[in-house]
Amino acid sequence: MQPNIQAFFDSATWTVTYVVYDEPGGSCAVIDPVLDYDPKAGRTETVSADKVIAFVTEQKLTVSWLLETHAHADHLSSADYLKGKLGGKTAIGDHIPAVQQTFKKLFNMEPQFATDGTQFDHLLAEGELFSVGKLTGKAISVSGHTPADMAYQFEDAIFIGDTLFMPDVGTARADFPGGDARQLYRSIRRLLDFPPETRLFMCHDYPPKDRSAQWQSTVAEERAHNIHVHDGVSEDQFVAMRTARDATLDMPVLILPSVQLNVRAGQMPPAEDNGVSYFKIPINVL
Template sequence: MTTTPTAPIVRGHYDPATFSVQYVVADPATGKCAIIDPVLDFDPNSGKVTTENADALLGIVAREGWTVEWILDTHPHADHFSSAIYLQQKTGAPRAIGEKVVEVQKIWKEIYHLPDFEVGTGFWDHTFADGETFKIGEMDARVIYSPGHTIASITYVVGDAAFVHDTLFQPDFGTARADFPGGDAGMLYRSIMEILALPDETRLFTGHDYQPGGRDVAWESTVARQKAENPHLKQAPTEADYVALRTKRDAELPLPKLMLAALQVNMRGGRLPDVEENGRSYLKIPVNAF
């Protein structure tokens, strides 16, 4: 007998500065929840770090009367800092990411020239393997390894919902880039196909929305809609077609404006670099690396 997956309550919060969608996903039976891909606000002009987005997520939790059980990142983000550590300080919940984050650390350790940086999963409370299962309240959740955008990307499947980070965008926009260090368009195509093998009614929640044509912000679709409408999948029905399309598009895209700052924070689990003798933390920017 096939059982119908639980439909979690999903609350999205949009950050227009980075086009990022952050989520609180809750078990309706217990009020236990997880926060997914939270943003730590960073002003590159002043170097100031603030917590408006993270506090908005905590506001959602407080208004609903929920309890945070997990703080989850889908990958080490290139376009914003993670606020996972701040949220852990506020809630006590464990922080987690995919176990392949160590491969991202290896790449960026060299780019930033950090000979003393110790690659490893110890920056997080838990790192998930492909296929690993866990609970949010009484809801079943599992992890799908979804590389391509980054080598460390994972998808969280929670009941009838899947949090697909930067693989698929909304059906009117397309799919994610794959040209960052460690990215691979062929891997991304195969990851997308695995996500689209989920049941057609599965709700898909994306990590960004760029509001094509100036439409309102949107972040939810379904497997069926993506199959029927996503322009990149319609234009490129095979892996070879997709790699050609993705490679051409990626060559025309600028780097995210926060990438060189964000990766050295996010490969540390959201920690800023260690404070120096004068009590300040400093970010390194590799000149002419890209």
């Protein structure tokens, strides 16, 4: 069975959330859901997540999974909010403990914060199969952007997170804590070994000024036209390019709040004695 796919593009963070489902009245997975966040006021909203809820409700779908491709640094996850409204199990790649350990130290998170991935309902291993109603999903490890990146395959469609972007944008950065440009290249080549007609669905698009946002490509298009990693680009060439380019990039606007929330499966930090939750801002660290 081919998956039905509904995309939701958030222009504030350039993020695409997907609902992947077998049939109306059936089952679905929600991939990389967004929680709206105003960094100036420190306030969250659920406008983006509520659009997902409206679609799921309209299609009479049962949520099986809330899947994260990785602990994002550019948007906050609404997985916990959606779980409370729609049910389903949260899941991420099984290398998330390495990411949690890094950021627990960076943010000096509370001692009780566990770095074993137990904030998520399930940790998906490389090659693991999982069910979404009549659909079968497969987890594909694509580390490099972070140590825990995971892509999700449903038949000829693969949701690849931040590994690749549209061909005219290139590839993900690899300079976050735990990132590795050489491993990213190998993960990308693994994706590009799929049949040419395989559909690739991006988590983000940062479009040039001469086109609108897009988020679907193919293996053939990426191999022919990706500006960073088209056929003929060697591993050493890619690592040199990626390292030099990453050194010029600013940190994402929402990296500090995003990571603190996303390593918790979308749950807010525990409230302090005044009943308020806080994000921390480490000074002169990143």
